[in-house]
Amino acid sequence: MSLIEASSEAEHTPGITPAVRGKGPWQLAWERLQRDRAAMVSLAVICVIVLLAVFAPVFAAVTGHGPQDQFPETGLTPEGLPVGPGSGFWLGADSLGRDLFVRLLYGARVSLLVGVLSTLLATVFGVVTGMLAGFYGGWVDGVLARLLDVVLSFPYLLVAIVLVAALGAGVPLMILVIAFFSFAAMARVVRGQTMAYKEREFVEAARSLGASKLRTMFVDLLPNLVAPVTVLASLLIPTAIVFEATLSFLGLGVDPRTPSWGAILADSTDYYRVAPGLLIFPALLLLITTLAFNLLGDGIRDALDPRSDRLLSRK
Amino acid sequence: MWRFVIRRALFGLLVLWLVATTVFLLFFAGPADSVARRLAGPRAPQEVVNQIRDTLGLDRPLTQQYLGFLNKLLHGDLGTSFISQTPVSTLIMASLPATLWLVAGAAALWLTAGVTGGVICATAPRSLRDRLITVTVLAGISLPTFVLGIFMIFLALSVFPWLGLAPGPYIPPLEDIRGFFQVMIMPWITLAVVQAAVYVRLTRGSMLDTLGEDYIRTARAKGAPEHRVTYRHGLRAALTPVVTQFGVDIGALLGGVVVTESVFGLQGLGQLMIRSVRDGDLPVIIGAAVLAAAFIVVANILVDIAYSFLDPRVRLT
Amino acid sequence: MTALLRVNDVRKYFPIKEGLLIRREVGRVHAVDGVTLEVQPGETLGIVGESGCGKSTLARCIAGLHEVTSGSIEYHGLDRSRGQIQMIFQDPYGSLNPRRRVGSIIADPLVIHRSGTPAERRNRVRELMELVGLNPEHYNRFPAEFSGGQRQRIGIARALALRPRLIVCDEPVSALDVSIQAQVINLLKDLQSELGLTYVFIAHDLSVVRYVSDRVAVMYLGKVVEIAPAEQLYRSPQHPYTNALLSAASVADPDLAAKRERILLTGDVPSPILPPPACRFHPRCPKAAPRCSAEEPLLLGEDHRTACHYPGVMI
Numbered sequence A: 001m002s003l004i005e006a007s008s009e010a011e012h013t014p015g016i017t018p019a020v021r022g023k024g025p026w027q028l029a030w031e032r033l034q035r036d037r038a039a040m041v042s043l044a045v046i047c048v049i050v051l052l053a054v055f056a057p058v059f060a061a062v063t064g065h066g067p068q069d070q071f072p073e074t075g076l077t078p079e080g081l082p083v084g085p086g087s088g089f090w091l092g093a094d095s096l097g098r099d100l101f102v103r104l105l106y107g108a109r110v111s112l113l114v115g116v117l118s119t120l121l122a123t124v125f126g127v128v129t130g131m132l133a134g135f136y137g138g139w140v141d142g143v144l145a146r147l148l149d150v151v152l153s154f155p156y157l158l159v160a161i162v163l164v165a166a167l168g169a170g171v172p173l174m175i176l177v178i179a180f181f182s183f184a185a186m187a188r189v190v191r192g193q194t195m196a197y198k199e200r201e202f203v204e205a206a207r208s209l210g211a212s213k214l215r216t217m218f219v220d221l222l223p224n225l226v227a228p229v230t231v232l233a234s235l236l237i238p239t240a241i242v243f244e245a246t247l248s249f250l251g252l253g254v255d256p257r258t259p260s261w262g263a264i265l266a267d268s269t270d271y272y273r274v275a276p277g278l279l280i281f282p283a284l285l286l287l288i289t290t291l292a293f294n295l296l297g298d299g300i301r302d303a304l305d306p307r308s309d310r311l312l313s314r315k
Numbered sequence B: 001m002w003r004f005v006i007r008r009a010l011f012g013l014l015v016l017w018l019v020a021t022t023v024f025l026l027f028f029a030g031p032a033d034s035v036a037r038r039l040a041g042p043r044a045p046q047e048v049v050n051q052i053r054d055t056l057g058l059d060r061p062l063t064q065q066y067l068g069f070l071n072k073l074l075h076g077d078l079g080t081s082f083i084s085q086t087p088v089s090t091l092i093m094a095s096l097p098a099t100l101w102l103v104a105g106a107a108a109l110w111l112t113a114g115v116t117g118g119v120i121c122a123t124a125p126r127s128l129r130d131r132l133i134t135v136t137v138l139a140g141i142s143l144p145t146f147v148l149g150i151f152m153i154f155l156a157l158s159v160f161p162w163l164g165l166a167p168g169p170y171i172p173p174l175e176d177i178r179g180f181f182q183v184m185i186m187p188w189i190t191l192a193v194v195q196a197a198v199y200v201r202l203t204r205g206s207m208l209d210t211l212g213e214d215y216i217r218t219a220r221a222k223g224a225p226e227h228r229v230t231y232r233h234g235l236r237a238a239l240t241p242v243v244t245q246f247g248v249d250i251g252a253l254l255g256g257v258v259v260t261e262s263v264f265g266l267q268g269l270g271q272l273m274i275r276s277v278r279d280g281d282l283p284v285i286i287g288a289a290v291l292a293a294a295f296i297v298v299a300n301i302l303v304d305i306a307y308s309f310l311d312p313r314v315r316l317t
Numbered sequence C: 001m002t003a004l005l006r007v008n009d010v011r012k013y014f015p016i017k018e019g020l021l022i023r024r025e026v027g028r029v030h031a032v033d034g035v036t037l038e039v040q041p042g043e044t045l046g047i048v049g050e051s052g053c054g055k056s057t058l059a060r061c062i063a064g065l066h067e068v069t070s071g072s073i074e075y076h077g078l079d080r081s082r083g084q085i086q087m088i089f090q091d092p093y094g095s096l097n098p099r100r101r102v103g104s105i106i107a108d109p110l111v112i113h114r115s116g117t118p119a120e121r122r123n124r125v126r127e128l129m130e131l132v133g134l135n136p137e138h139y140n141r142f143p144a145e146f147s148g149g150q151r152q153r154i155g156i157a158r159a160l161a162l163r164p165r166l167i168v169c170d171e172p173v174s175a176l177d178v179s180i181q182a183q184v185i186n187l188l189k190d191l192q193s194e195l196g197l198t199y200v201f202i203a204h205d206l207s208v209v210r211y212v213s214d215r216v217a218v219m220y221l222g223k224v225v226e227i228a229p230a231e232q233l234y235r236s237p238q239h240p241y242t243n244a245l246l247s248a249a250s251v252a253d254p255d256l257a258a259k260r261e262r263i264l265l266t267g268d269v270p271s272p273i274l275p276p277p278a279c280r281f282h283p284r285c286p287k288a289a290p291r292c293s294a295e296e297p298l299l300l301g302e303d304h305r306t307a308c309h310y311p312g313v314m315i
Ligand SMILES: Nc1ncnc2c1ncn2[C@@H]1O[C@H](COP(=O)(O)OP(=O)(O)OP(=O)(O)O)[C@@H](O)[C@H]1O
Pocket: C014, C029, C030, C031, C049, C050, C051, C052, C053, C054, C055, C056, C057, C058, C204, C272
């Protein structure tokens, strides 16, 4: 602040003022985001979940319960039912006497891995494809746009089911399937944005300076795409997380022994009357995670484009 | 007009053909024995594998198999289930009613709830009720369908057992209308909640847009009563995007149907598919997939046509 | 004196295409339709005409942004590949990339043409900013932090970076407030005498063109209808269209109004897709005779050239 004020007084006296670094659109957006309480809480929640996932092995060591270890003596009551939350098992045990808390933390790893990795893949390929298609146009673009529409008109889950049936379940396949659909959404958005920006005069100006098409795309267009891409990506992550949970719940996702929120929830359906925690804790975790990502995404959208339609009004 | 319909239909056929070909390649490309092994599952005995190879003619050249596959599809022959040895079409017909009832009921529910909620929000933007509904909507969008389903069952069985609601199996309405509702209400709500949330957002945004337009202000200035302005002028124009979205969703809904049916043990198409995937019952998977694709393609064509009727600005070329 | 630039019978048509995947040509916009003129070193050639008459298109052809459909543009001692022709754009908001810092925008031509080391470029950017009257310490700011006039100065600095000889100014001041317009125009004039620049200056404000130009060309529907030394053109316009333009302008200028009877243009500008045959102005011309719709008038004369069968001052 003070820098800018100082410089405006010292206008046209070069050499005296220190270099002025203007507040860029990013900095302004970050400041706006900081004023958004819901978004900041969401960001904190996401950080906590990430930390918990990263340090899952530490918690396993502290409790002495590995994610796959079964404790028939301590984890199950004499009648063979899972024990509830208590000193030994922070959130209770599951039907096989495994530590629910530790398994949820390891499940967070799967969820975040699938969510972030698939979105990252989708973003890289979606941005490049969308930008090339939008910038070059022509019949390749026409075919691509139609294809993306068709892909997006098919439900994720159905396609995933057919693919799992043909190729077998697993985390890599799941990431690829999710990435493919997110890619279609991303490419479509980026293509539209690129076509809009292509008409702007600064692109023309770059051309008049003799900039190559590649340079124009990456130096001039890309910085303008960061905003919509960030917003979409932050909304794609929770979608991917829910999708992973759903597939695992249906028994078509990760290997059933791997701790995953969806698989834990599927396990819980037979026991929730005796051990409601088995249902409530993973469900809550899933809900909080997706809600946090959605709120953050909404906040980012608002911070980057203050005029946009906003889901939650501030104040 | 007809040229447009024909072109859309041809494009739809092209998409269907692409889907069928992809499905075929996914399952049948590769050496005969490994394909047979894959279809039979890793634990099946060698005799079963051999039998599958011979009955499906997997050692024929791929192009010949492909043509046979397409030929059968064109004649509506979807093959016979490995497990139950009944024709796939019979299985599908048997599970169709549950799915259709599920979709119809849920759609009715989410349209009413979504549009009503959106109108309530739009008539008093930024008010307390607007914000309350909006928060609910956000939770609805974040809530995975299956989690909601499990919670509904949990509530129905442990908290409100006197309601008599129960998960599955499907009861035809003509047999036992009371039982039908007791089975269907929870799946309807489950399937409708996420969609309703989307529709609240859509209706709200679109209403607010139209209410800001000049002609609405003109109507107000001319002294038309407020409720008349809202409903006569605002709602009608605001519904166009809702209708479009509805058509798109009917196709995309099939994913949600799979989950809902699994959670509630409703024997519809979705559960049939999941079961077939678990059992490795290939003909059923392929049959259901092609049928679903056909459904989506037809729904999309209908949307495009309906859209062009609703919005005269869309030129049909 | 040999011309710096010679435009020979240049035509630029834009195809109009229809269809989604298979696009066929259904017509052409005759944006520039047979323009011949030359630009002398050190002079300012003004180009005026109504909106849509092809001024920008001609400018873009000269700057090499459009391939011409037919005809040729000869450059004498002007090397486009070394950036000796530059453009200044109309919209000071659209022609600067909102997501990039001003310093890097001005350095763009230097980077693209691989001129100098990073340190040299930085110095050059400061030099240029000073030259156009900007505080060089503001190089780290974003375009949004500058006013319209300052932004136009940024655009001018960018155009000057490669020490061009010819600058094509496409309505450089029409988006600015009147008070700012004078500043920017005076800056352009000062730069011209300081750096020995040649300008092609486009505007639809006749008084601006008169103030800056040595010679003025009047365009109508893709053609030059009259070209003459500025004072001569304003004192004794020969073409009825020039007359009409001047009398329309004189509504706001009592000096001119007193001297000249008002000739009002009737009807709309015909479509450049199907321009009228022979003389393009005949459907709106108060002097139109049978010959005008039968035979195309040529641009005739020495210093003062007019494309009209019945030229002359109308009093
Ligand atoms: N890229 C393009 N594609 C198709 N038509 C174009 C294109 N650029 C210009 N035109 C058309 O060519 C004609 C001349 O346009 P041009 O921009 O050269 O006019 P102008 O004299 O600069 O007008 P203005 O004063 O509004 O800037 C117009 O009819 C315009 O619609």
